[in-house]
Amino acid sequence: MVTLLNTVEDKFAREACREYGDKAEDLLEILHAVQKERGFLSDGALRTIAHSVNITRAEIHGVVSFYHDYKREKQAKLTIKICRAEACQAVGADTLIEQAEAAFGTRLDEKATEVALEATYCLGNCALGPAVMIDEKLYGRVDMKRLQFLSMKHREGGKS
């Protein structure tokens, strides 16, 4: 299919598709790449991808809405992923979540502009919980004091 670049809504998304040979089977990889660049998946990006890999917008909506990782809206400046799976619950993840909610003035999995808290189900750090992930960096034995420090550090460092 010929796609004229000047009619493309999201040029980065178009390039990402091209990199994967415009193959629908690589949709997850394409979505990851676009979200990494743009921060979230806009309507325009999804239309571009659907067109490029030749699937319907309904199909792409089906995929995007199925997976927890994909975001359709602009995300907070800092997202803290807190593990609330069993092993972390066993060492007080619930308490950490409550304290974090109070400290950052937001609720778990609530939309936020500054700091967002996102529940995650196992980061594979189950012997060193509570575990937290920020900007793809894993932290173990996290208490509120350490979480405050880490959020400061990551905010100062900007999105790395």
Place this chain on the structure above:
Amino acid sequence: MSIKIYIPRDAAALSVGASEVRDAMEKRASLDGMDIQIIGNGTRGMLWLEPLVEVVTAKGRVAYGPVTEADVESLFDANFLSGAKHPLYLGLTGEIPYLAKQERLTFARVGVIDRLDLADYEKHDGLAGLKKALEMTPEAIVEEVLNAGLRGRGGAGFPTGIKWKTALAQTEPQKYICANADEGDSGTFADRMLMEGDPFSLIEGMIIGGRAIGADTGYIYIRSEYPHAIRVMRRAINIMEDAGWLGTNIKNSGTDFNLHVRVGAGAYICGEESSMLESLEGKRGQVKVKPPIPAISGLFDKPTIVNNVLTLGSVPFILSKGAKTYADYGQGRSKGTQPFQLAGDIARGGLVEKAFGITLKELVEDFGGGTHSGRPVKAVQAGGPLGGYIAPEGFDVEMGYETLSEAGAMLGHGGIVVYNDTMSMSKMARYAMEFCEIESCGKCTPCRIGAVRGKETIDKITAGENVVENLEVLEDLCSLMEEASLCAMGGLTPMPVRTALKLFPEEFTGPIIEAAE
């Protein structure tokens, strides 16, 4: 000659400051004018000692841990580079009882070698299995795996050799082999540890599997929660390609094999094989009705074998040392070793690879040392979020596929999560239903609706609302989910609910008891 220091690059070690320790050591060594070489290994699996720093001395590798950035000065002052005593001194790494008592076959190299040094890998028996396999017929390879009694380490425990045999028998020219690295069970991290500590062994196992069934393409499906493992695996694949162990006509054997990493997107259900294959095709990760089984019609409708990382990681050992050596470990129909993972509130959490047959008590008490908090153990959950609870009275159970399921629990992926006496078990039962609600793929009704109703019913019970009737409803719901769900997600969610209810009924019949001080 420079002094060699090993500092793990495993995500768990990094999570408690291994990078900072490394930086501080480099800085101090350069100030002192010391010539040191820091090697990035995996973790030894003694996670409570991380970051565990090892120095190579004439006597062997001497360990120090847990080392923080603040300890670096005093370590240098105490001359730890020559293996000297220090409050964090642990002696020779190999002699630490936790490690010395293990039977490491699959994890033999993890923490020992530089994880991305192919020469180091080869020096430690790496590639020996593959070299043998390249000289063997596919039938002979399958026979070897069959004779080893290797069973799926992902949870289902299906005999690997039979899966391979089925795929080998297919005449379709295009076949696939997939490594399931969607390790979503809480309390498990062995796949991650192997990928980050000995990535070549997984690749080696996959090439062998590819040759055995006639697949020229492989995929490793890694969950997105494991960014470190994804990076390490991608680098390891590049290194193997450059060395001619991946690609066309590998080492003139006539075997072609290409390997790709695919990243999941935060869906627990994609650990289920049919769902994983859908996800690999770029679709919603919905579970498919079997038959056909993937070995006959899997990825892109071609014959496909899906094996867990630990299963594939055990294959090189079986090929190099022989099926019998492997099968000599273990008991009954559970042959070989299992990497158990001790997690939750545990003093000495980490990875323990032992032959099947070790008791839960030995794992939790002898290896694990009880709880980290010092409180009494209330129960453990064996086998991940879908596994049952076992109270200390049941700790004499021997760890094996059959023995655990007879005890009303399961081996799963070998994870053991320890809870202390403050944990509310009705809360955990509710969480089991909630988790199923969040992670259900939505395809079948018992799982999709049952989980929601289950959560609501537990809420009613704990609130004291028509307790007797609602307990009946819950029991009914559990039976329905068990019998009518399409896959293990809905089918096994009742297991933690039922075992919690059976062991701690009093915690359900009143309002949720607040955790004691």
